[in-house]
Amino acid sequence: MSDFSEKRVQQQIRNFERAMDGYEGNEPFARYLTSFFKLNKQMGSKDRKWTSRLCYNYFRLGKGATQLSQQKRLIIAEYLCETESPFVALFEPDWNLSLSLEEKIAFLKKLELLELDTIFPFKNYLSSAIDQVDFIQNQFLQPDLFIRIRKGKEKFVKAIFEAEQIGYKFITEQTVALANGTSLQRFKDLDGVIEVQDLSSQRTLEFMDALPKENWWDACAASGGKALLFLDKHPTINLLVSDVRMSILRNLDERFERAGIKAYRKKIVDLTKDTTPILGAELFDGIILDAPCTGSGTWGRSPENMSYFNAKKIDEFATLQKEIAKNVSLHLKVGKPLVYITCSVFEKENEEVIAYIQKELGYSLHSYKVLKGYYEKADSMFVARLIKL
Numbered sequence: 289m290s291d292f293s294e295k296r297v298q299q300q301i302r303n304f305e306r307a308m309d310g311y312e313g314n315e316p317f318a319r320y321l322t323s324f325f326k327l328n329k330q331m332g333s334k335d336r337k338w339t340s341r342l343c344y345n346y347f348r349l350g351k352g353a354t355q356l357s358q359q360k361r362l363i364i365a366e367y368l369c370e371t372e373s374p375f376v377a378l379f380e381p382d383w384n385l386s387l388s389l390e391e392k393i394a395f396l397k398k399l400e401l402l403e404l405d406t407i408f409p410f411k412n413y414l415s416s417a418i419d420q421v422d423f424i425q426n427q428f429l430q431p432d433l434f435i436r437i438r439k440g441k442e443k444f445v446k447a448i449f450e451a452e453q454i455g456y457k458f459i460t461e462q463t464v465a466l467a468n469g470t471s472l473q474r475f476k477d478l479d480g481v482i483e484v485q486d487l488s489s490q491r492t493l494e495f496m497d498a499l500p501k502e503n504w505w506d507a508c509a510a511s512g513g514k515a516l517l518f519l520d521k522h523p524t525i526n527l528l529v530s531d532v533r534m535s536i537l538r539n540l541d542e543r544f545e546r547a548g549i550k551a552y553r554k555k556i557v558d559l560t561k562d563t564t565p566i567l568g569a570e571l572f573d574g575i576i577l578d579a580p581c582t583g584s585g586t587w588g589r590s591p592e593n594m595s596y597f598n599a600k601k602i603d604e605f606a607t608l609q610k611e612i613a614k615n616v617s618l619h620l621k622v623g624k625p626l627v628y629i630t631c632s633v634f635e636k637e638n639e640e641v642i643a644y645i646q647k648e649l650g651y652s653l654h655s656y657k658v659l660k661g662y663y664e665k666a667d668s669m670f671v672a673r674l675i676k677l
């Protein structure tokens with residue numbers, strides 16, 4: 289990085305500023321950046337990488353140090369997110385990049401440049417189980433890429449990683465952490481053998497115990513992440529998958545085909561409406577409700593939300609989650625489990641919704657967990673298993 293001249297630093301800052309100027313927060317930043325690069329064909333792959341790094345690091349600062357200029361905030365963000373930075377080296381050559389994150393934060397506080405508290409503007413909404421300081425600090429770390437290996441294929445996948453010299457770390461027998469940005473698409477042999485799925489998402493499986501040949505419903509299946517996880521462990525289950533979006537269920541079909549799964553039922557169901565025209569009086573032995581949510585537990589991957597998310601949405605999602613829970617509950621047999629999942633860290637979408645399910649819909653709480661992914665470079669999630677009374 290020492291060959292990074294002042295001129296190049298200034299050029300990368302200009303690229304960063306141009307990218308930030310055009311972003312209004314009304315779409316995921318990743319999507320915006322793809323269009324931005326398409327419009328700016330003069331930028332080579334290195335320029336694109338730098339712009340992406342600078343913007344994402346900048347977003348990780350959330351609402352911290354807003355009293356400072358954009359450039360100064362960028363330098364602070366680089367300092368907190370990186371151990372080597374030509375930007376810090378040029379503008380703040382005395383700042384020690386090899387300090388730990390805690391030490392860097394303490395250093396910036398001493399200089400009266402940053403208060404940790406100001407970074408995450410929605411901290412008062414966090415579930416009480418979330419350790420605020422640790423959660424906020426970990427927003428500066430980019431999460432890892434996690435994959436799940438299909439049962440029985442562990443050795444096969446390991447051999448490919450070894451042969452291709454891909455760095456990997458087994459977390460469990462079937463769960464592997466890879467560095468973020470590892471490209472796996474080029475390995476066609478891995479199609480259907482591995483699934484990209486966050487660590488916390490994989491851990492929700494513990495709450496999905498089922499008996500052989502039961503009838504289950506994955507009511508918000510999207511492209512089938514949880515459904516594949518569930519069927520890998522419980523292959524004899526008769527599964528109905530549904531979602532309100534037809535297009536996402538097409539992705540599910542493709543993923544199921546790659547994984548060799550043929551026996552499943554699929555329906556488009558809007559869970560805010562009467563479900564009887566589509567499901568009749570059908571009753572299931574178990575329901576997975578991976579509800580639409582703010583996604584606040586996944587903002588380590590989309591840190592722009594810390595600056596652009598509107599807190600009003602938390603109440604909107606909580607209302608939707610309760611309505612959906614009420615409607616799916618009509619299709620569950622008494623004595624059977626409802627598995628409620630979100631990738632949110634907000635109390636209103638988690639603890640308050642399961643309190644509603646118990647009190648208003650007549651359930652007992654079997655077990656629940658706040659999955660603190662921020663300690664493992666993973667997403668944070670919430671999962672509960674409730675039994676219908």
Ligand SMILES: C[S@@+](CC[C@H](N)C(=O)[O-])C[C@H]1O[C@@H](n2cnc3c(N)ncnc32)[C@H](O)[C@@H]1O
Pocket residue numbers: 507508509510511512513514515530531532533536557558559560578579580581
């Ligand atoms: C958190 S995602 C599900 C992720 C999925 N289970 C997985 O593991 O990949 C929530 C899903 O709920 C769906 N959804 C949102 N509103 C809905 C509604 N009114 N009825 C049914 N599904 C809805 C969304 O389309 C989205 O795919």
